Amino acid sequence: MATLDVFHHNVPAESDFGYSQAIRSGELIHVSGQLSLDEAGTFVYAHDFTAQLKQTYANMDKVLDHYTVSRKQVISQTLYGVDLRRNAAATADGNLAYFGDHRPVSTVLGISELTFPGQVIEISCIFDTRLPA
Template sequence: MTAQSTEFAFGMPWESLYGYSQAVRAGDTLYISGQLSHDSTGTFLGEGDFELQMSTTFDNLDRVLKHFGATRKQIVETTVLVRGLRDHFDTVARLHAAYCGERRPTSTVMGVTDLALPDQLVEIGAVVRLDLAR
């Protein structure tokens, strides 16, 4: 039997431009592309405000989870890319721990020199198991 895949997009112009989906469900695994700080129209939010960018990025991650009927408790892995990691590590740690709550997924945090948008400071991707208890 072959597993089915389902793709999800927000309808942002950069999805077609870059050629990717916000998430792909393959069987019971959901792969979520790196999320960033933007509103529903694609307007970037939080220029110069790391904490706002991080919280808005988590909000967008929640939007993807909701589309698939998933919750944070089903996240098994996160990847966090940060410009200026040394300056922002404590904030990353605090907000990531608060977002995950009692659930402790695996996580990779990497400092990077650039991200896709000039004012972007953080990007967060995730792997989710839909067959875990919600």
């Protein structure tokens, strides 16, 4: 029987909504939508797309650190953004800064709202640990 390696940031939303931040199943790591939460699990940077994007990727890095994987092992990214047309340049800049020359597949969706008031971005990813770090 296979076992799952589950990761939590240990923030209240995980128990309030009943989810894990990430689950490793075999060679793949599936990461829930990361967002702009601080260490205490408080939503931060309401309505500030660039600051939320930076914090969201910082939270993604915590998941990478837990599983000792690198950004180069991301095979798929899904980004959900509010007012995406206005934030297209910030989305592109943040994505390029985070991934450098690595190019995972990416789906970017413009949506009307997210969970927290003032939340404008959320990102989920899939990692493949068989890829070179």
